[in-house]
Amino acid sequence: MGQTIAExxxxxxxxxxxxxxxxIISNIDVVMVQDGTGPLAVSEFKxxxxxxxFNPKRTILFIxxxxxxxxxxxxxxxxxxxxxxxxxxxxxxxTGEGVCHQRLIESFVNPxxxxxxADSHTCTSGALGAFAxxxxxxxxxxxxxxxxxxxxxxxxxxxxxxxxxxxxxYAKDLILYLIGLIGADGATYKSLEFTGNAxxxxxxxxxxxxxNMAVEAGAKAGLFETDEKTREYLKQHGREDxxxxxxxxxxxxxxxxxxxxxxxxxxxxxxxxTVDNTKTIEEIKRVDVNQVYIGTCTNGRIEDLRIAxxxxxxxxxxxxVRLLIAPAxxxxxxxxxxxxxxxxxVNAGAAIVTSGCGACVGVHxxxxxxxxxxxxxxxxxxxxxxxxxxxxxxxxxxxxxxxSAIKGYIADVREVL
Amino acid sequence: xxxxxGKAFKFGDNISTDHIAPGRLFHxxxxxxxxxxxxxxxxDSEFASKMKKGDFVVGGNNxxxxxxxxxxxxxxxxxxxxxxxxxxxARIFYRNAINIGLLLIECDTDKINAGDELEVDIxxxxxxxxxxxxxxxxxxLPEVMVKLLNEGGLIEHIKKHGDFDLx
Numbered sequence: 347m348g349q350t351i352a353e354x355x356x357x358x359x360x361x362x363x364x365x366x367x368x369x370i371i372s373n374i375d376v377v378m379v380q381d382g383t384g385p386l387a388v389s390e391f392k393x394x395x396x397x398x399x400f401n402p403k404r405t406i407l408f409i410x411x412x413x414x415x416x417x418x419x420x421x422x423x424x425x426x427x428x429x430x431x432x433x434x435x436x437x438x439x440x441t442g443e444g445v446c447h448q449r450l451i452e453s454f455v456n457p458x459x460x461x462x463x464a465d466s467h468t469c470t471s472g473a474l475g476a477f478a479x480x481x482x483x484x485x486x487x488x489x490x491x492x493x494x495x496x497x498x499x500x501x502x503x504x505x506x507x508x509x510x511x512x513x514x515x516y517a518k519d520l521i522l523y524l525i526g527l528i529g530a531d532g533a534t535y536k537s538l539e540f541t542g543n544a545x546x547x548x549x550x551x552x553x554x555x556x557x558n559m560a561v562e563a564g565a566k567a568g569l570f571e572t573d574e575k576t577r578e579y580l581k582q583h584g585r586e587d588x589x590x591x592x593x594x595x596x597x598x599x600x601x602x603x604x605x606x607x608x609x610x611x612x613x614x615x616x617x618x619x620t621v622d623n624t625k626t627i628e629e630i631k632r633v634d635v636n637q638v639y640i641g642t643c644t645n646g647r648i649e650d651l652r653i654a655x656x657x658x659x660x661x662x663x664x665x666x667v668r669l670l671i672a673p674a675x676x677x678x679x680x681x682x683x684x685x686x687x688x689x690x691x692v693n694a695g696a697a698i699v700t701s702g703c704g705a706c707v708g709v710h711x712x713x714x715x716x717x718x719x720x721x722x723x724x725x726x727x728x729x730x731x732x733x734x735x736x737x738x739x740x741x742x743x744x745x746x747x748x749x750s751a752i753k754g755y756i757a758d759v760r761e762v763l
Numbered sequence: 764x765x766x767x768x769g770k771a772f773k774f775g776d777n778i779s780t781d782h783i784a785p786g787r788l789f790h791x792x793x794x795x796x797x798x799x800x801x802x803x804x805x806x807d808s809e810f811a812s813k814m815k816k817g818d819f820v821v822g823g824n825n826x827x828x829x830x831x832x833x834x835x836x837x838x839x840x841x842x843x844x845x846x847x848x849x850x851x852x853a854r855i856f857y858r859n860a861i862n863i864g865l866l867l868i869e870c871d872t873d874k875i876n877a878g879d880e881l882e883v884d885i886x887x888x889x890x891x892x893x894x895x896x897x898x899x900x901x902x903x904l905p906e907v908m909v910k911l912l913n914e915g916g917l918i919e920h921i922k923k924h925g926d927f928d929l930x
Contacts, residue, residue: 412789482832531853708785726781728782
């Protein structure tokens with residue numbers, strides 16, 4: 347019997363042919379923490395009593411969630427990570443280098459590998475054909491010590507994508523549509539495998555946006571097969587030699603198959619306070635916004651910023667609206683500077699914030715006031731997510747964000763395209 | 764396993780890790796005892812002050828969705844909650860709870876009201892709702908969970924065996 351992408355990668359890492367539902371011990375290639383989950387992983391690691399990391403060169407500690415630090419307690423947590431990286435020879439990604447998931451795809455993860463991260467959006471790297479999933483700090487501590495973990499092999503949902511996006515509709519709209527369709531727990535424990543003719547036309551940036559949000563449907567992973575676009579992406583990031591073909595067998599077994607025609611999709615909005623609370627832009631009444639946020643591991647890549655800049659160039663953000671923009675990484679930031687996008691943003695009235703998680707995690711850099719509304723390109727709109735339970739978070743594509751910042755309310759970007 | 768008896772504190776569907784351990788309290792993650800005083804604060808601001816050791820958190824569908832922050836199950840455990848009982852759990856939360864030794868039970872929580880007195884019998888596989896005099900069955904706990912719970916969590920397991928001894 348053939349295998350899905352998840353089954354193939356996990357078989358290789360378990361040293362035997364695995365089946366869905368089976369409990370396995372899997373070797374792990376790359377392991378990471380961020381500043382919210384890292385200090386606990388460090389203290390748990392020290393309890394195990396190993397004097398060295400299993401693979402320091404592929405153990406990465408990211409300072410991105412509260413960076414730069416807004417409080418002394420968090421500064422001290424950062425010190426814990428810096429000291430650990432120094433003492434054990436792990437890699438440290440400092441303040442301003444970017445969001446962990448963006449940094450991982452740019453520099454650290456390769457097709458066919460298994461990545462375990464103490465962050466739920468670790469699934470982003472699935473777009474590179476890597477089995478990447480989020481776990482907690484204790485799991486990570488054990489992986490840091492032993493280079494392996496226990497996993498239950500997931501069954502797979504095949505998501506078949508056909509057709510082309512219409513003007514004003516993007517990968518973000520597709521993934522919001524899918525989550526709305528199957529629900530926030532619609533794929534719990536499952537692996538999502540995205541395939542179909544439409545995938546071939548998708549940029550890597552589109553694929554990362556889709557994989558990033560797999561967890562918002564409860565999924566363990568969001569996987570794509572590798573192709574020439576994957577190879578090109580790796581080449582641009584200096585590791586073409588890491589390309590391998592990753593593909594499901596034609597007779598692989600899927601628990602469920604979902605077909606989506608991209609040409610039928612419209613700009614989507616996710617309403618407070620769950621991601622699956624989605625509507626098309628046409629279905630919502632006027633919602634005035636106080637803050638618009640463009641960035642994050644979901645939609646803070648150069649492709650996203652180009653789309654936003656095209657809409658914002660020579661326009662002004664509506665009076666009374668704050669537009670915050672955070673390039674997902676230093677690499678993205680530099681590219682945006684080079685292309686003049688940052689100038690366009692600042693001229694339009696945007697505030698540029700540090701590359702990192704920023705306002706999305708509710709720690710700093712854009713916490714909402716009571717009763718305030720934020721439209722964001724991020725992946726989550728839970729109550730309290732942006733630092734205040736009295737705030738209201740709506741999610742959309744960066745294009746919808748950019749146009750809404752100009753209008754002052756959640757607006758249909760197709761009007762200007 | 765000690766006797767599990769306590770009062771039900773009822774929560775709805777989709778209780779996220781932001782409800783349990785909010786981002787605005789990010790700075791308290793290095794002080795779990797302090798963070799535990801705020802457990803579930805953004806779902807029920809009085810929960811932490813009203814609950815007694817051994818009481819139960821009772822949720823609906825998809826309890827614990829969202830972030831991978833292990834601090835969420837950690838502070839539920841530190842607060843002294845006997846078990847979290849819900850219709851279903853989000854994946855990472857479930858896994859984290861197993862790893863740190865917090866008991867999770869999946870059963871039909873529609874038949875539990877806020878304030879009901881509950882008793883959990885793990886061996887026989889039911890939650891006894893004493894207030895309503897009904898037994899709510901639950902499927903046997905996964906073997907991994909039983910093993911890790913009995914050994915005091917994943918770190919203790921690894922310390923004891925020097926490696927994984929689950930498969």
